[in-house]
C-alpha cells in the first residue's frame with residue numbers, strides 16, 4: 254500500500270531481509286495520494302482476538318491491533334489524514350516529535366477536539382529521527398487502554414547501517430478471560446501505582462515467538478504503550494547495545510543491563526543475532542526474577558555480522574541549552590490523598606496528585622487553568638524535577654526534548670529524552686531551550702496519575 258519511492262527509501266536505511274518469508278509484518282496505513290509520506294489513519298471500534306477463544310471489543314487504528322506503523326523521514330513532510338470513526342471526540346498526539354503546537358493533538362490547547370465522524374489533517378516536518386509513538390489525548394484511560402496506541406518511526410536523513418528491524422509494542426490489556434474489558438482504574442490504585450492490565454502482550458500477542466535472521470545487525474525498537482506499567486528490559490544471554498533512549502540517540506552506545514521503561518518511554522537496541530537455531534529472549538526483570546516478553550527464533554540468513562561494539566546513530570539537531578545563563582524552574586510532584594476524594598455517590602473525580610501543589614484532572618473547554626510555568630521563547634531552562642512521592646512517575650513534556658543532567662539517586666551520563674522516569678524521592682535536573690512557542694502539556698504518563706491531577710501545561714511565548 255505504501256508507494257514505491259517510500260518503500261525503496263526505507264529499504265536503504267532499515268532493510269528488511271530479502272527472501273525471508275513468514276516474517277511478522279505490520280501493515281502500513283494506506284497511502285492517500287502519490288506523495289511518499291501520506292497516510293490515512295482511521296480510529297474505529299473493532300473486534301480483535303487477544304486472549305485465546307475470547308473477543309475484545311477494542312478501539313483500533315485501521316481496524317486492528319497492532320496499529321499501522323507510520324513511517325516518515327527526518328526533514329521530510331509527513332501528512333496523516335486522520336478520520337475519527339469512534340463514537341466520541343478524539344485527537345492524535347505525536348509523542349516525542351518536536352513539531353508546531355497546531356499539530357500536537359491536545360484538545361483546547363492545540364486544536365478543538367475532532368468530533369465523531371470528522372477528519373483532521375496532521376501535517377508536519379519531523380526534525381528528529383527515532384522511535385516515537387502516537388495516541389489520542391482525549392478520554393485517554395479508555396481510548397489508549399482499549400487499543401489506540403501505535404508506533405511512528407522517523408528514519409534518519411542519512412542512511413544507517415542495520416540488516417533487520419523489529420518494532421515491539423508492550424502493553425498489558427485490562428481484559429477478563431473471555432476478552433471483555435475489566436476495570437481500567439479504581440481510586441485505590443490511581444492513588445498508588447495505577448491499575449495493571451492482566452494480559453501481557455507484545456504486538457498484541459502473549460509471549461510471542463517471532464523469527465529473525467541469523468548473524469544480522471538487528472535494530473530492536475521497544476515502545477512502552479501501556480497505561481500503567483514499568484517494564485525492566487533485559488536480554489541476559491546475548492550482548493545488546495543501547496543505541497537510543499526515548500527516540501534520541503545516545504552519544505556512545507553501551508551494553509544493555511536492565512533498562513527501566515515507564516509508560517510512554519522507548520528503547521532502541523542493536524543486537525547481532527546468533528546462528529540459526531538459537532534464540533534471543535527479551536525479558537522483563539521483576540526484582541531478581543526475569544520473565545520472557547518475546548522469544549526470537551533465529552533462522553538461516555545470508556548475513557555475516559560479528560558481535561561487537563556498535564556505532565552511534567547520527568545525533569538529532571536538538572538545540573544545546575546555555576547552562577551558564579539558564580533559568581532554573583522548580584517542580585515538585587506530590588501526593589495529596591485528601592484533596593477531593595470522590596463523594597459518597599462517587600460523583601466527583603478524585604484528585605490525588607499535584608504539580609507545585611496544584612491538581613488538574615480534566616480537560617474541557619471551560620476548565621483550562623493557568624500554565625504551571627511561563628517561559629520566554631528562545632531562552633534556556635533547567636527544570637528541577639522533584640518527586641516527593643513513594644511512587645515512580647514518567648514525567649513527559651510535549652514539544653521538546655530535554656537533556657538529563659543529573660539525579661540525586663544515580664550517576665547520569667547526560668542523555669536526551671522526552672519522558673523522565675522519576676523514582677520515589679528522586680530529584681532530576683533536565684535542561685532545554687524553549688524554542689517552540691505554544692502551550693505544551695506536561696504530565697505523568699501513568700494515565701491514572703494524569704487523570705487524577707498530575708498534569709499541567711507550560712506556556713512558551
Ligand code: C2O
Nearest residue numbers: 346348517649694
Ligand atoms: Cu504520550 Cu501527553 O503524551
Ligand code: CU
Nearest residue numbers: 347348349651
Ligand atoms: Cu507527548
Ligand code: CU
Nearest residue numbers: 646697699702
Ligand atoms: Cu505518575
